[in-house]
Amino acid sequence: MRETATATLPEAWGVLPAVLAVALVGVGLGLVVASVDRAVLAGRTRGAVLEPLREGARLLLEQRRTTLAPDRLLWRLGCVAVPVLALLSLAVVPVGGRTLWSTSADLVWFNAMEALLWAAIWLVGWGPNAFHALAGGYRFLAQGLAYELPLMFALVTVGVAAGSLRTTDVLAAQDGLWFVVTMPVAFAVFVASAAAFAFWGPFAAPTSADIAGGVTSELSGVDRLLVEAGRGVFLGATAAMAAALFLGGDSGPWLPGPLWQLLKTLAVVTALVWVGRRLPVLRPDRTVEVGWMVLVPLTLVQALVVAVLVLSGFYA
Amino acid sequence: MLTDLSGWVIATVAVLGLLSVASGVAVFVVDSMARATFALLGSFLAVAGVLLAFDLVYLAVVTALMMTIEMAIMAVFMVMFMMNPAGLMPMTMVHNPKGSAVVGAGAFVVLTVGIWTIDWPARRGQLPTDSTRQLGEAVMGSHMLVMLIVGIGLFATILAGTVLATARGRYDRFGADLAARRPDDPVPGGLPR
Amino acid sequence: MDLIGRLRSWALARPRVLLVDAPGTTGLRWSLEAELDRRGWTHAVSPAQADLVVILGEPGPQLAHAVDVVWSQVPAPRHRMYVRDGVDVAVALDRGVQDLLGRAGSSAREVGRPPPASFLGSDDGGHEGMDHGGGHEGHHMHHGGEVAGLPMAMTGPDRDGLELDVLKVSLGPVHPGWPTGLVLRAELQGDVLAGADLSWIDAESVSEVGPSLDARQSALDHLARFLVVAGWPTAARDARRARDGLRSEEHARRTAAQRLAEEVTGKVLGSRTLAWAIAGAGRSQRDRGTSSAHPVLGRLRHWCDLAVGRDSANPPTPSLQDLAASLEGTEIGTARLIVASLGLDPVTSQRVPESAGA
Numbered sequence: 001m002r003e004t005a006t007a008t009l010p011e012a013w014g015v016l017p018a019v020l021a022v023a024l025v026g027v028g029l030g031l032v033v034a035s036v037d038r039a040v041l042a043g044r045t046r047g048a049v050l051e052p053l054r055e056g057a058r059l060l061l062e063q064r065r066t067t068l069a070p071d072r073l074l075w076r077l078g079c080v081a082v083p084v085l086a087l088l089s090l091a092v093v094p095v096g097g098r099t100l101w102s103t104s105a106d107l108v109w110f111n112a113m114e115a116l117l118w119a120a121i122w123l124v125g126w127g128p129n130a131f132h133a134l135a136g137g138y139r140f141l142a143q144g145l146a147y148e149l150p151l152m153f154a155l156v157t158v159g160v161a162a163g164s165l166r167t168t169d170v171l172a173a174q175d176g177l178w179f180v181v182t183m184p185v186a187f188a189v190f191v192a193s194a195a196a197f198a199f200w201g202p203f204a205a206p207t208s209a210d211i212a213g214g215v216t217s218e219l220s221g222v223d224r225l226l227v228e229a230g231r232g233v234f235l236g237a238t239a240a241m242a243a244a245l246f247l248g249g250d251s252g253p254w255l256p257g258p259l260w261q262l263l264k265t266l267a268v269v270t271a272l273v274w275v276g277r278r279l280p281v282l283r284p285d286r287t288v289e290v291g292w293m294v295l296v297p298l299t300l301v302q303a304l305v306v307a308v309l310v311l312s313g314f315y316a
Numbered sequence: 317m318l319t320d321l322s323g324w325v326i327a328t329v330a331v332l333g334l335l336s337v338a339s340g341v342a343v344f345v346v347d348s349m350a351r352a353t354f355a356l357l358g359s360f361l362a363v364a365g366v367l368l369a370f371d372l373v374y375l376a377v378v379t380a381l382m383m384t385i386e387m388a389i390m391a392v393f394m395v396m397f398m399m400n401p402a403g404l405m406p407m408t409m410v411h412n413p414k415g416s417a418v419v420g421a422g423a424f425v426v427l428t429v430g431i432w433t434i435d436w437p438a439r440r441g442q443l444p445t446d447s448t449r450q451l452g453e454a455v456m457g458s459h460m461l462v463m464l465i466v467g468i469g470l471f472a473t474i475l476a477g478t479v480l481a482t483a484r485g486r487y488d489r490f491g492a493d494l495a496a497r498r499p500d501d502p503v504p505g506g507l508p509r
Numbered sequence: 510m511d512l513i514g515r516l517r518s519w520a521l522a523r524p525r526v527l528l529v530d531a532p533g534t535t536g537l538r539w540s541l542e543a544e545l546d547r548r549g550w551t552h553a554v555s556p557a558q559a560d561l562v563v564i565l566g567e568p569g570p571q572l573a574h575a576v577d578v579v580w581s582q583v584p585a586p587r588h589r590m591y592v593r594d595g596v597d598v599a600v601a602l603d604r605g606v607q608d609l610l611g612r613a614g615s616s617a618r619e620v621g622r623p624p625p626a627s628f629l630g631s632d633d634g635g636h637e638g639m640d641h642g643g644g645h646e647g648h649h650m651h652h653g654g655e656v657a658g659l660p661m662a663m664t665g666p667d668r669d670g671l672e673l674d675v676l677k678v679s680l681g682p683v684h685p686g687w688p689t690g691l692v693l694r695a696e697l698q699g700d701v702l703a704g705a706d707l708s709w710i711d712a713e714s715v716s717e718v719g720p721s722l723d724a725r726q727s728a729l730d731h732l733a734r735f736l737v738v739a740g741w742p743t744a745a746r747d748a749r750r751a752r753d754g755l756r757s758e759e760h761a762r763r764t765a766a767q768r769l770a771e772e773v774t775g776k777v778l779g780s781r782t783l784a785w786a787i788a789g790a791g792r793s794q795r796d797r798g799t800s801s802a803h804p805v806l807g808r809l810r811h812w813c814d815l816a817v818g819r820d821s822a823n824p825p826t827p828s829l830q831d832l833a834a835s836l837e838g839t840e841i842g843t844a845r846l847i848v849a850s851l852g853l854d855p856v857t858s859q860r861v862p863e864s865a866g867a
Binding site: 502503504506 | 668785788838840
């Protein structure tokens with residue numbers, strides 16, 4: 001195990017700088033996701049970095065939408081919760097080999113933030129008292145129930161192989177071999193679930209055009225900015241987490257560690273967007289059955305294979 | 317035991333405890349099903365925060381995770397039976413308020429008195445460095461058999477409940493002689509069959 | 510100098526546009542969409558997202574009212590503009606942005622936004638979130654009457670044999686990806702249509718025959734609109750580009766557009782994911798359990814064949830009654846796919862002035 005494996009970012013830099021740095025990394029990751037997405041959607045790279053910023057400024061100028069008889073408290077609560085949860089999930093993602101917060105249950109923390117997102121999105125759908133928003137929230141929960149177990153099993157597989165739920169331990173355990181080699185199914189499921197809980201790309205049914213934007217259909221101004229930014233940060237944070245859990249994080253020859261991690265995260269984001277935008281939105285009534293009938297057994301077998309490898313001393 | 321904890325932890329636990337009780341009360345005070353659901357979730361999250369302050373990270377995070385999913389599923393059923401978004405219709409959240417108040421207050425008193433009067437054993441040995449590992453060894457070590465039986469029992473209960481609840485059986489799906497190649501479902505699903 | 514003003518004009522330089530096309534303005538809509546694609550402006554999918562509401566042609570009285578309802582839901586800064594036939598769309602859009610900026614910059618706050626409740630009870634619809642009657646029969650209280658001006662609905666039997674609440678919603682007549690002027694009055698249980706009723710607004714005042722349009726360009730347009738609803742924005746963009754290229758005077762652009770059309774139809778027809786996602790949509794009750802009937806997929810193939818200039822037998826377009834009947838029991842997204850696959854248009858379709866109920 002490496003020396004840095006137990007040191008956290010606040011211990012190294014102080015609490016406030018560490019929190020600020022992680023928040024900045026989060027916003028940066030969100031911006032990266034939005035830019036790559038924009039470039040693929042518009043079919044041109046010109047202005048791809050600037051456009052998400054312009055969109056943000058536009059939304060800051062915009063009036064907030066009010067509807068007839070909304071549940072304003074729950075609605076606003078849901079909107080604020082989305083980016084907050086995204087940043088909280090980033091607390092256990094290693095930045096430069098260290099995490100903002102290192103506990104003995106990092107992987108479960110990450111999963112819990114994603115589960116709290118269910119509640120937040122449902123509130124965003126429920127709040128405005130509008131049919132399309134509600135249908136979007138409904139779809140999100142149906143989709144969530146289907147991807148949750150495969151996602152949990154994917155995380156469990158990583159924990160079993162590393163013998164720890166601490167992200168820095170997982171990094172250390174990949175010194176010899178990246179986990180993606182022995183657990184490709186878990187990697188694929190993790191990345192696909194990232195798109196699903198950020199309701200993005202092929203899993204954008206909760207916000208798709210056939211229900212007028214779904215949960216986001218009644219959002220404008222700063223509310224929409226919060227939800228869209230939270231989405232981007234979540235996607236970026238999960239890409240960074242995927243790079244850490246399966247692609248060896250900051251390990252690599254020649255280049256310094258943080259640069260390697262950035263490159264791997266960028267690679268995951270680009271691959272995700274490039275593949276995701278080549279597919280139409282998948283309807284939940286189709287994906288849900290695949291989640292339950294195919295992915296749950298598949299990830300269970302994956303966990304079994306890894307468990308047998310652990311017992312045979314493969315990862316030691 | 318209190319002497320082991322720093323002043324900050326005690327203050328945090330006190331605040332979170334009050335918060336959890338307050339949101340628990342809110343469950344019965346608010347007049348909308350959505351607000352009641354999320355007040356309950358708030359209460360559970362405050363309890364998770366208390367566990368976190370005690371440095372029981374795994375228990376805290378699992379509490380938050382499970383309770384959130386549970387509340388979200390509750391919300392699904394709520395939407396199924398009550399199409400009214402934003403809960404326009406004010407509705408009371410309590411049945412038999414007097415009786416439940418007596419039972420609730422009684423349970424609270426018994427637990428509080430018990431907690432403060434029992435002579436809790438003093439800690440032997442050192443705090444473990446990894447409480448998650450210790451928890452895992454406690455649950456999966458000597459109690460493995462119990463946990464296996466409980467787990468399978470729970471799973472069987474879930475399956476049995478679903479089978480009892482569903483109105484359509486295999487004869488409805490595959491025909492009286494179970495000869496149909498494709499099941500006859502209102503929503504086809506995503507697998508080729 | 511004026512930093513705030515410059516920031517504002519930078520932020521609003523690419524507004525989100527909500528298009529409202531009055532009947533018979535298809536060609537104008539194509540020009541406008543081409544210009545929007547060229548500028549990289551995005552289409553709003555709901556009024557809450559829009560900055561600029563562009564109304565094409567002369568809306569009839571009922572459509573004009575629907576536009577007012579939509580307009581009441583657009584957050585400030587906002588601007589509403591009318592584009593008539595024969596106008597240079599690029600110039601019109603430039604002026605629209607200038608006016609939008611002018612409104613955003615003027616210190617006087619907008620006054621006179623009618624409260625949402627004032628649109629309740631008007632029969633010719635509007636948009637989601639506005640005129641639905643929220644319905645609820647709680648297990649604790651049984652109220653009649655209404656809350657916040659919204660009528661309470663009764664429960665009804667659902668397809669699984671339960672008694673569930675029924676929400677009455679009217680969708681359209683102005684709705685991105687939806688034929689403008691078509692109103693769906695739906696009874697919803699969850700996201701499943703328990704009852705459906707389709708009608709065209711302004712049915713009396715619309716002329717039967719519109720300007721003739723090129724079959725291939727129309728097919729590409731239908732394809733693009735369908736792909737928007739199906740949630741495939743990159744393919745929809747390519748289909749629109751091919752359509753706009755085919756309208757060009759230059760031979761080189763037309764051949765490039767022809768290639769793009771072949772490319773995009775090949776991509777759509779070859780996409781197993783799309784076929785998987787929409788297979789079975791629009792299948793009627795009696796076809797269930799057989800593999801044969803995939804009406805939406807079949808119609809998609811038809812548009813693709815027309816788009817590349819292949820002959821294709823026109824599949825029969827159902828009447829509004831039959832269509833409304835086939836929508837019952839479907840999920841709202843599926844219903845949108847079925848309607849989008851038909852390429853309905855008030856001008857060319859057989860119109861029934863009175864409501865076609867089911």
